[in-house]
Amino acid sequence: MHTHETVVMSVGGSLIVPDQIDTAFLTALKQLVNHQIVTCGRHFIIIAGGGKTARRYQDAAGAVSALDPEDLDWMGIHATRLNGHLLRTIFRDIAHPVMITNPDDIIDIPKKTPLIIAAGYRPGASTDLRAVQIAAHRGATKLINLSNIDYVYTADPRKDPSAEKIEDIEWAEFRKLIPRDWNPGLSSPFDPVAARKAEELGLEVAIINGMSPAEIEKYLDGENFVGTRVHS
Amino acid sequence: MHTHETVVMSVGGSLIVPDQIDTAFLTALKQLVNHQIVTCGRHFIIIAGGGKTARRYQDAAGAVSALDPEDLDWMGIHATRLNGHLLRTIFRDIAHPVMITNPDDIIDIPKKTPLIIAAGYRPGASTDLRAVQIAAHRGATKLINLSNIDYVYTADPRKDPSAEKIEDIEWAEFRKLIPRDWNPGLSSPFDPVAARKAEELGLEVAIINGMSPAEIEKYLDGENFVGTRVHS
Amino acid sequence: MHTHETVVMSVGGSLIVPDQIDTAFLTALKQLVNHQIVTCGRHFIIIAGGGKTARRYQDAAGAVSALDPEDLDWMGIHATRLNGHLLRTIFRDIAHPVMITNPDDIIDIPKKTPLIIAAGYRPGASTDLRAVQIAAHRGATKLINLSNIDYVYTADPRKDPSAEKIEDIEWAEFRKLIPRDWNPGLSSPFDPVAARKAEELGLEVAIINGMSPAEIEKYLDGENFVGTRVHS
Amino acid sequence: MHTHETVVMSVGGSLIVPDQIDTAFLTALKQLVNHQIVTCGRHFIIIAGGGKTARRYQDAAGAVSALDPEDLDWMGIHATRLNGHLLRTIFRDIAHPVMITNPDDIIDIPKKTPLIIAAGYRPGASTDLRAVQIAAHRGATKLINLSNIDYVYTADPRKDPSAEKIEDIEWAEFRKLIPRDWNPGLSSPFDPVAARKAEELGLEVAIINGMSPAEIEKYLDGENFVGTRVHS
Numbered sequence: 003m004h005t006h007e008t009v010v011m012s013v014g015g016s017l018i019v020p021d022q023i024d025t026a027f028l029t030a031l032k033q034l035v036n037h038q039i040v041t042c043g044r045h046f047i048i049i050a051g052g053g054k055t056a057r058r059y060q061d062a063a064g065a066v067s068a069l070d071p072e073d074l075d076w077m078g079i080h081a082t083r084l085n086g087h088l089l090r091t092i093f094r095d096i097a098h099p100v101m102i103t104n105p106d107d108i109i110d111i112p113k114k115t116p117l118i119i120a121a122g123y124r125p126g127a128s129t130d131l132r133a134v135q136i137a138a139h140r141g142a143t144k145l146i147n148l149s150n151i152d153y154v155y156t157a158d159p160r161k162d163p164s165a166e167k168i169e170d171i172e173w174a175e176f177r178k179l180i181p182r183d184w185n186p187g188l189s190s191p192f193d194p195v196a197a198r199k200a201e202e203l204g205l206e207v208a209i210i211n212g213m214s215p216a217e218i219e220k221y222l223d224g225e226n227f228v229g230t231r232v233h234s
Numbered sequence: 235m236h237t238h239e240t241v242v243m244s245v246g247g248s249l250i251v252p253d254q255i256d257t258a259f260l261t262a263l264k265q266l267v268n269h270q271i272v273t274c275g276r277h278f279i280i281i282a283g284g285g286k287t288a289r290r291y292q293d294a295a296g297a298v299s300a301l302d303p304e305d306l307d308w309m310g311i312h313a314t315r316l317n318g319h320l321l322r323t324i325f326r327d328i329a330h331p332v333m334i335t336n337p338d339d340i341i342d343i344p345k346k347t348p349l350i351i352a353a354g355y356r357p358g359a360s361t362d363l364r365a366v367q368i369a370a371h372r373g374a375t376k377l378i379n380l381s382n383i384d385y386v387y388t389a390d391p392r393k394d395p396s397a398e399k400i401e402d403i404e405w406a407e408f409r410k411l412i413p414r415d416w417n418p419g420l421s422s423p424f425d426p427v428a429a430r431k432a433e434e435l436g437l438e439v440a441i442i443n444g445m446s447p448a449e450i451e452k453y454l455d456g457e458n459f460v461g462t463r464v465h466s
Numbered sequence: 467m468h469t470h471e472t473v474v475m476s477v478g479g480s481l482i483v484p485d486q487i488d489t490a491f492l493t494a495l496k497q498l499v500n501h502q503i504v505t506c507g508r509h510f511i512i513i514a515g516g517g518k519t520a521r522r523y524q525d526a527a528g529a530v531s532a533l534d535p536e537d538l539d540w541m542g543i544h545a546t547r548l549n550g551h552l553l554r555t556i557f558r559d560i561a562h563p564v565m566i567t568n569p570d571d572i573i574d575i576p577k578k579t580p581l582i583i584a585a586g587y588r589p590g591a592s593t594d595l596r597a598v599q600i601a602a603h604r605g606a607t608k609l610i611n612l613s614n615i616d617y618v619y620t621a622d623p624r625k626d627p628s629a630e631k632i633e634d635i636e637w638a639e640f641r642k643l644i645p646r647d648w649n650p651g652l653s654s655p656f657d658p659v660a661a662r663k664a665e666e667l668g669l670e671v672a673i674i675n676g677m678s679p680a681e682i683e684k685y686l687d688g689e690n691f692v693g694t695r696v697h698s
Numbered sequence: 699m700h701t702h703e704t705v706v707m708s709v710g711g712s713l714i715v716p717d718q719i720d721t722a723f724l725t726a727l728k729q730l731v732n733h734q735i736v737t738c739g740r741h742f743i744i745i746a747g748g749g750k751t752a753r754r755y756q757d758a759a760g761a762v763s764a765l766d767p768e769d770l771d772w773m774g775i776h777a778t779r780l781n782g783h784l785l786r787t788i789f790r791d792i793a794h795p796v797m798i799t800n801p802d803d804i805i806d807i808p809k810k811t812p813l814i815i816a817a818g819y820r821p822g823a824s825t826d827l828r829a830v831q832i833a834a835h836r837g838a839t840k841l842i843n844l845s846n847i848d849y850v851y852t853a854d855p856r857k858d859p860s861a862e863k864i865e866d867i868e869w870a871e872f873r874k875l876i877p878r879d880w881n882p883g884l885s886s887p888f889d890p891v892a893a894r895k896a897e898e899l900g901l902e903v904a905i906i907n908g909m910s911p912a913e914i915e916k917y918l919d920g921e922n923f924v925g926t927r928v929h930s
Binding site: 022023025028029032055058059062063065066067069070073076077080081083084087088090091092094 | 254255257260261264287290291294295297298299301302305308309312313315316319320322323324326
């Protein structure tokens with residue numbers, strides 16, 4: 003089945019650089035995406051997070067100078083671009099030659115392009131928000147958020163034994179579980195500003211553990227999968 | 235003495251990220267440059283190299299995919315931008331707010347700006363060449379190349395016991411000591427293409443060990459210094 | 467009184483290029499803005515429209531080829547940039563050296579800059595919307611829309627003798643008077659998409675005839691003026 | 699014969715906007731280029747000049763303010779972009795979607811793209827120089843310079859009755875006929891700086907009257923043509 007459906011995929015930095023660069027993860031991601039494009043005819047736009055590279059630079063800067071939140075943001079952004087170019091490199095044969103940073107630039111790339119790599123753009127917003135903006139520009143209806151968690155929970159399961167995993171949730175309920183505002187160091191399964199915008203657009207977001215490529219394929223094939231589906 | 239002389243300084247990546255980020259080096263660099271700007275009235279344009287960050291990403295990409303030289307270059311460039319933004323951060327109070335990548339953009343920045351941070355621009359050229367292009371745009375006559383060597387030698391001193399250190403050399407002689415062409419992995423005290431352009435411009439390049447800030451100050455003050463001066 | 471209040475001013479293309487370039491209008495605008503900056507300490511961000519230059523290129527293109535709305539938009543955008551650079555030129559001594567096209571780039575310009583010139587960015591939105599986005603980024607609370615009309619009317623006064631001029635109106639009422647959507651050829655006293663965003667931001671928009679600089683000064687000084695004030 | 703040869707074509711602004719926009723010229727250019735691409739398999743990169751649009755804005759600015767040469771240049775550049783987008787519009791079905799201004803950006807466009815439209819980039823250089831830089835990046839060996847003259851002459855034929863037309867000339871001789879330096883208002887059949895660079899590259903430049911499309915086709919087909927061939 004060749005659908006030419008476009009899927010936006012946000013790849014958390016903790017998957018690309020958990021401590022050192024995880025080449026096993028990258029190899030599995032390459033195989034998954036190549037298969038989806040060549041065999042299933044899907045198109046992808048992949049945006050990279052910053053991971054430990056961002057953290058190392060932020061920590062070093064903090065050891066030398068007082069830090070402005072904007073600088074924290076910028077070092078995170080440049081880390082996403084380094085990670086993004088690493089993705090661009092492993093998909094050299096099929097990816098659009100130029101990595102996107104300003105989401106508006108996606109407008110100029112032909113619709114038939116099977117794979118586009120994106121990265122962070124400017125301070126004041128996360129790559130989750132950029133992923134949602136890209137989905138809006140491209141008319142994509144599905145966004146896969148890959149990180150290192152299997153599910154969103156009703157509370158932090160490390161602290162609260164009554165925390166329950168969530169398999170399916172509406173945006174209004176989901177937004178009650180996360181903070182209201184975003185900042186560069188926020189820990190949340192999805193950026194709150196991006197969540198509001200995704201809700202406005204009627205976008206479906208699937209939060210899946212990136213170490214489980216089989217679950218990603220199940221989600222794309224419309225089967226039951228391990229992960230959390232957020233929708234309108 | 236307030237000269238308002240503009241000095242272009244190329245900071246080798248091996249100084250910023252020899253293995254992990256070297257915050258002691260960054261602290262010393264900050265102190266040196268602040269002193270030179272505030273007390274001596276000099277202006278600086280500092281361009282960052284890639285260091286171990288570049289190498290780690292290039293190695294990881296090579297473990298997943300066959301690499302094109304352009305990709306090696308791009309990962310090096312994004313590493314210089316991360317390092318450059320780290321410098322921009324530690325000089326937040328005096329640096330131009332936007333880091334420069336395209337050397338031509340220097341033209342739009344007011345001449346009175348005391349400090350501008352730059353990084354890599356595009357594949358096919360080193361940050362040495364960008365430093366020379368920036369010097370040409372700004373009418374700078376001095377370029378300091380900071381790396382982890384004390385001198386340029388007549389041969390590799392680790393291999394050839396007759397190798398002699400060079401304190402002062404003309405471009406024509408210097409160019410006989412280095413390769414003719416540049417490539418992203420080249421080991422040379424100064425990029426050969428940048429050397430030809432520096433010679434055309436009549437630029438003086440001082441190659442100094444970045445771990446010896448006192449030598450940089452001596453060079454700026456016109457005193458004898460440990461390092462190699464290359465000139466027309 | 468030095469307020470350092472920032473005022474965004476959208477200058478309709480019909481004022482800059484009604485048929486040929488109107489140098490008398492430009493001279494009056496230069497005098498007004500210089501006075502407001504130097505004597506009153508106000509800051510301005512001025513965005514230029516396209517005027518007859520845009521129309522001539524759009525008509526010529528249509529005579530050679532079938533036109534896509536995006537192309538109409540792009541020729542309008544390039545005309546705003548030519549007009550914008552004309553403004554940048556007549557304000558050379560006080561304007562920020564680089565003309566802004568992407569509204570996000572305003573974030574990088576120091577707040578103390580007295581005058582910034584902007585122009586169109588991308589298809590799909592008018593310079594009215596860019597003016598509102600710029601106001602949001604800069605925290606400006608007043609936007610002056612200069613065109614060739616003295617007032618907004620309740621209906622088209624050339625067609626409907628009962629049409630009444632409006633001196634003061636709330637956004638909710640104003641939006642009932644204008645179309646719901648925007649397109650590159652739309653005739654409306656203010657872009658509907660920009661109007662919704664201005665209402666969300668609580669921005670005040672004053673619609674004034676650009677040929678009456680005295681009315682602009684009255685508005686800035688908080689006096690009664692000939693024109694329409696739209697507010698929350 | 700499908701050669702996939704890439705030809706860079708510089709289209710003088712005096713052809714696009716001699717006084718008003720010349721739609722007859724544009725229609726003929728469209729027919730010529732489409733034929734060359736579809737039937738002969740050639741690839742083109744076309745860079746637009748500024749013409750009367752540039753002159754009108756430069757004159758208007760000069761009537762309001764004292765002018766800096768950089769401003770003259772910038773208004774010329776924005777005029778080339780308006781003209782360039784007009785060309786992009788009439789070639790919508792085959793041209794690369796984004797118009798190029800920085801010649802370096804040509805590097806990112808796939809080699810198989812049949813038509814790319816370019817325009818002016820920055821002050822300090824003519825579109826002739828940009829055309830030569832583009833040819834260098836693309837490995838093109840032929841550059842066609844279209845203007846409103848049939849030949850380069852040994853002297854100005856309007857002033858010197860002994861002036862003789864030139865059909866074929868080497869760069870070293872050609873450079874003796876033109877000024878040594880470039881400035882935004884210079885009248886010369888080819889920019890002197892571009893000429894030096896073309897000579898270095900071994901580029902062949904054909905200077906042809908744009909109103910004579912048949913001569914352009916003869917040149918491309920290797921036949922005798924009305925015009926001046928400059929070569930190494």
